[in-house]
Amino acid sequence: MTTSPTGAGRPDGDRPRTTPVLSVRDLRVTFTTSHGDVEAVRGVDLDLAAGETVAVVGESGSGKSTVAAAVARLLADNGRISGGTVTLGDLDLTAADERTMRGVRGRRLGMVPQDPMTNLNPVMPVGAQIVEALEVHGLATGRQARERAVALLEGAGIEDAATRFDQYPHEFSGGMRQRVLIAMALACRPGVLVADEPTSALDVTVQRLVLDQMAELASGLGAAVVLITHDLALAAERADRVVVMYRGEVVESGPSRDLVADPRHEYTRRLLAAAPGVARRKVTDVATAGRPTEDGAGGPVGAGAAGPVAPEPLLELTGATKRYRIRGRREPFTAVDEVDLTVPAGRTVAVVGESGSGKSTTARLALRLEDADAGTVRFGGQDVSRLRGKALLAFRRSVQPVFQNPYASLDPRYTVEEAVAEPLVVHQVGDAAHRRGLVSGLLEKVALPTALRDRRPHELSGGQRQRVAIARALALEPRLVVLDEAVSALDVLVQEQILDLMVGLQRDLGLSYLFITHDLAVVRLVAHEVYVMQRGRVVERGEPERIFAAPQVDYTRELIAAIPGQGLAAR
Structure with a gap:
C-alpha cells in the first residue's frame, strides 16, 4: 500500500506479500459540474491480496465510495477516471469496454452498494x-x-x-x-468483493453475521474484500489493513491494529475519538438535560425546591398493536404487539432492536403514518387517531420525521434549498426572503456548506443527503422529532456533530426525540431511556447505563455483545 505525498502511511507491512488480485495505481477521478471540474479522488494507490480484507475509511465526501465506483466502472454520468489504472488480475479495467465489464461485474468482481x-x-x-x-x-x-x-x-x-x-x-x-x-x-x-457501507442499514447482530460471512468468503475462497465504511472501530476490528481517506487522498494506511494503537495523522485520531463504539463519554450530559438544577431553575421541564420533577408525557403509546397481511401467510403478521411507550417532554427515548423487531412500525404509529389496530397513541394528551382538519395539521407541524433512507425521502427534483424550505412553504411561514434566511441557518446547524443549497439529491453523498433531511425536520421547530435510523448513514465525525446538535436543541428548545436505531453505541451516548424490542414486543426498558451494566434478558445481552469496537475501547 502506498499513500499520497501528504500522507503518514506505514511502509512496513503495508504491501501484500503476494501478487495482488486488485491493484490501483495513481487513481484520479474527476466530476464535471456546473461550477467546473472537481477532482474527487487524487492519486490513490491500493493493492489487495487474495484472502485479504482492506477497509477504506473516511468521512462523507472523502472519496472512499468514489474509489469503489471507479473500480467497478460505475461512476455517475458526469464522472470519469482522469488518471491512473485499475487492474483486476491481468485485466486493465480502465481500458476495458462495457461488454467486458458486464462479464466482470458479479462474476469476478462482486458489488454490495450502499x-x-x-x-x-x-x-x-x-x-x-x-x-x-x-x-x-x-x-x-x-x-x-x-x-x-x-x-x-x-x-x-x-x-x-x-x-x-x-x-x-x-x-x-x-x-x-x-x-x-x-x-x-x-x-x-467472485474473487474480489467491494462492499460499500454494507452494514450501515443493519442491526448489530445481523451486522456481525454478515461480516462473519464476508470473512468466511475471503478465507474459504481465497477472495479479497474491500470494505468501504465510515466506522473506524468496525474497520479496525474486521480488516487486515485500514486505508484512511480525507478530501480525495490517502492520508494514512497500515495494519489495522497498529493504526488504531498508534494513529499518526490528526484526521485518523479524530475519527477514532468520534467512534461511538470506543467513546468513553456521553455526547453531553444528557442525563441532566431538561432536569431542574438545585435551585429549581434548570431545564424546560418543571422545577421546584423539593427536587427533580418528572416531566409531563408528550407521546404515549398504550397497548399499541399493528398487524399486516402478508402474501403466502394465512395469519396476519403482528409487527407491533401491545406496546406501551412514553416519551416525556424534553427527553430522548430510544427504541432499539434487530431489523424486523417492530421499532420502525412503532415510529410510524407515533407519526400517524399508520393507525394502530388496537390500543391508543396520544400526543399532548390527544388521541391522534381522532385528529382532523386544523388539529391534524397542527399535529403534523409539532411532530416531524427523519427517515432511514434520505434518497427516498427527498424529492429528486428539488434542490437542497427547496427541500429544506418545503415545510416552511406548506405551513406558510414567512415570505421567500425570510425562508431563505431560515434555510441558511438550518444548513449551518447541520454542518452543510451553503454552497450546496443549489444541488439536488443525486449530487450529494449519502451523509449529506441525511443532513438535508434533518435540517428539513427542524425547519418548523417541532416539539417531537422521530428519528428512524437518522444517523446510520453518517460518518462518525458528522454523526458526532448531529448528536451534539440534537442535545443542544433539546437543552435550548425543550425538544423531545423518539430515536429509532439499531446502534446501541449511539444510544448509550444520547438517550435518557431505552426500550428494547424483539418480534414486536418490548422485552426490556430502562436507563442506558443500567441496560448496559446489567441487561435483564439474553436478547439485550446479545445486542450489546455485538457492538463493534468494544475491544478497542478496553485498550
Whole structure:
C-alpha cells in the first residue's frame, strides 16, 4: 500500500506479500459540474491480496465510495477516471469496454452498494433477482438456481427464505433489503468483493453475521474484500489493513491494529475519538438535560425546591398493536404487539432492536403514518387517531420525521434549498426572503456548506443527503422529532456533530426525540431511556447505563455483545 505525498502511511507491512488480485495505481477521478471540474479522488494507490480484507475509511465526501465506483466502472454520468489504472488480475479495467465489464461485474468482481432500495428492482421478486445473476453468468438455471438463491438468502440472515424468495423489495425492511444485496453479490463467488457501507442499514447482530460471512468468503475462497465504511472501530476490528481517506487522498494506511494503537495523522485520531463504539463519554450530559438544577431553575421541564420533577408525557403509546397481511401467510403478521411507550417532554427515548423487531412500525404509529389496530397513541394528551382538519395539521407541524433512507425521502427534483424550505412553504411561514434566511441557518446547524443549497439529491453523498433531511425536520421547530435510523448513514465525525446538535436543541428548545436505531453505541451516548424490542414486543426498558451494566434478558445481552469496537475501547 502506498499513500499520497501528504500522507503518514506505514511502509512496513503495508504491501501484500503476494501478487495482488486488485491493484490501483495513481487513481484520479474527476466530476464535471456546473461550477467546473472537481477532482474527487487524487492519486490513490491500493493493492489487495487474495484472502485479504482492506477497509477504506473516511468521512462523507472523502472519496472512499468514489474509489469503489471507479473500480467497478460505475461512476455517475458526469464522472470519469482522469488518471491512473485499475487492474483486476491481468485485466486493465480502465481500458476495458462495457461488454467486458458486464462479464466482470458479479462474476469476478462482486458489488454490495450502499442504498438497497435504489439497487433492487421494485417490480421483481427478490429471489428472481438472485437467480438472474446466476443465469446471466451461466452458473445455474431452473430449480438448481432457485435452490442456490434460497441458500444464499438463508446465509445472509433471511428467515423463512423459501417463502421470502417470492416477495418484493417493498415487503422487506431496510436491513433485510441490504441482506438481499449481499446475497446477490456473493451469488457468483467472485474473487474480489467491494462492499460499500454494507452494514450501515443493519442491526448489530445481523451486522456481525454478515461480516462473519464476508470473512468466511475471503478465507474459504481465497477472495479479497474491500470494505468501504465510515466506522473506524468496525474497520479496525474486521480488516487486515485500514486505508484512511480525507478530501480525495490517502492520508494514512497500515495494519489495522497498529493504526488504531498508534494513529499518526490528526484526521485518523479524530475519527477514532468520534467512534461511538470506543467513546468513553456521553455526547453531553444528557442525563441532566431538561432536569431542574438545585435551585429549581434548570431545564424546560418543571422545577421546584423539593427536587427533580418528572416531566409531563408528550407521546404515549398504550397497548399499541399493528398487524399486516402478508402474501403466502394465512395469519396476519403482528409487527407491533401491545406496546406501551412514553416519551416525556424534553427527553430522548430510544427504541432499539434487530431489523424486523417492530421499532420502525412503532415510529410510524407515533407519526400517524399508520393507525394502530388496537390500543391508543396520544400526543399532548390527544388521541391522534381522532385528529382532523386544523388539529391534524397542527399535529403534523409539532411532530416531524427523519427517515432511514434520505434518497427516498427527498424529492429528486428539488434542490437542497427547496427541500429544506418545503415545510416552511406548506405551513406558510414567512415570505421567500425570510425562508431563505431560515434555510441558511438550518444548513449551518447541520454542518452543510451553503454552497450546496443549489444541488439536488443525486449530487450529494449519502451523509449529506441525511443532513438535508434533518435540517428539513427542524425547519418548523417541532416539539417531537422521530428519528428512524437518522444517523446510520453518517460518518462518525458528522454523526458526532448531529448528536451534539440534537442535545443542544433539546437543552435550548425543550425538544423531545423518539430515536429509532439499531446502534446501541449511539444510544448509550444520547438517550435518557431505552426500550428494547424483539418480534414486536418490548422485552426490556430502562436507563442506558443500567441496560448496559446489567441487561435483564439474553436478547439485550446479545445486542450489546455485538457492538463493534468494544475491544478497542478496553485498550
